[in-house]
Amino acid sequence: MRQLRRLLSVLVMAVTIVGMSMTAFAQESVSGAGGNGSITIENASKGIHYTIYKIFDAKVNAEGTSVAYTKKDISENPYFKKDSAGNITATEDAYEAGSKEQLSEGAIAWIKENGKEVCSETSDGSILKFTGLPYGYYYVTSTLKDGGMIMVTSVAKDAQIVDKNSKEPQWTPGDDGNAGGKSIVLDDGKQVKENNVSIGETVHFRLQINTSNYVADKQIKEFIIEDTLPTGFDAAKITSVMIEEEPLEQFENTTFPVTIPWAADEGENGWKNLYDTGAKITIDYTAVLNDKAVIDGEGNKNSARFSWNYTTEEPGKSSIEDSTTTDTYAVVIQKVNEKGEALTGVEFEVPFPVQAEEESGVYTVKGGQTGTGKVKAGSDGAVVIKGLKMGDYRVTETKAPEGYNKLTESFLVSAEKIRATRTDASTYLDENGNVTESETETKVTYTNADFAAKVKVVVNKSGKLLPGTGGTGEMIFTVSGVLIAIVAGVVLLNAKRRKRIV
CATH class of the missing domain: 2.60.40.740 (Immunoglobulin-like)
Incomplete structure (x- = not known):
């Protein structure tokens, strides 16, 4: 009987019999086997499937002092033996070599082949209770790990175990x-x-x-x-x-x-x-x-x-x-003339607020705010804007370098991932001072050893442009033209009158 009690306390999936007064549970699985016993698994692992096998039937004497187990002849069984009083004990072969707790693979295979699967359930993570179990000797296992054995009898009909085989957090x-x-x-x-x-x-x-x-x-x-x-x-x-x-x-x-x-x-x-x-x-x-x-x-x-x-x-x-x-990313606007020479004194409006840094021409975005910002090129003709999320941004030139034409249209700069830690950019200009994809003699370079940035080269050309349509200049030219035509008409009319007089 002492060996039997030790065997019954061995739970290979590291389950432990606890006190008999567990009152709260959130998940119940009814076996349908028509018994009055139960097995409650505390700390059942969520998503793990638990299965209960009945190995032997149990019968307690009237005094409740002994338990007899019934099963067909197991005299040839290498894992269990029964004495003349009906007590069943495990043999050494029931355990892994050198262990008195870990059931051997052979014992587990025999249990699953000769025992009867009574019920199974997938845990929802709360206390799991199997009810309606006939008195007997049971093997409890899970998909997390092969389990161990526990006794359910009339003297201990509500068995309680703690699953201590949870996965690590x-x-x-x-x-x-x-x-x-x-x-x-x-x-x-x-x-x-x-x-x-x-x-x-x-x-x-x-x-x-x-x-x-x-x-x-x-x-x-x-x-x-x-x-x-x-x-x-x-x-x-x-x-x-x-x-x-x-x-x-x-x-x-x-x-x-x-x-x-x-x-x-x-x-x-x-x-x-x-x-x-x-x-x-x-x-x-x-x-x-x-x-x-x-x-x-x-x-x-x-x-x-x-x-x-x-x-x-x-x-x-x-x-x-x-x-x-x-x-977060950066962009650089590099201002040059047709020869690729840096230009200063240029100013732009950008579609986001900025904060000027100590270094001339360097700005940081004020994210999370609305509005526009004003930026001015540094001594190297560059405007550096740091801290932009990926995207295209439209920039407008508000002041051109002295002696150069102000751009008549806005342009886009792109903030994008370059996957580098420094900037080494080269841009080429054609014979007319326009940016080209082909390599030419006019090469504009920008280098920054501190971070990577997308560089936009913007060219200002010298000279004076005729005013665009629809502006004040057009009105001045129109009025001037009309006046010249009137004066010419008057002169021509006077000339004709002189001829008549002569």
């Missing part, structure tokens, strides 16, 4: 085209690993973690979540922390790290799990991209990591890092 995988783990949430709700914004704009981040209550036989006490933002971002501001659908309001408007209690110490009753195993942690937070952001290149990468501590003194463990990248 991990970042949630992506699904339906959305990134999991650490992600960036776009305006349309899509979750991605990379995005691009203008400096001054706010980025919405999200962390998603699939938890567990145990790792092997160690119970998790708390989770610690950290996010390390690079210098290109202002401090993170947490907007919400959710455990499944439950908000933890105490974390709103705070910053990292976030420590979430996961089990409560109830003294003599031990530690009690506060949430279902597999419950998902979701943390939403925002951060503003600032003027220290990396331009193009590898972008602004920031990483998150979570860790956990156990209810014992054993050291906890940390997850792998998960990261996202936010890009």
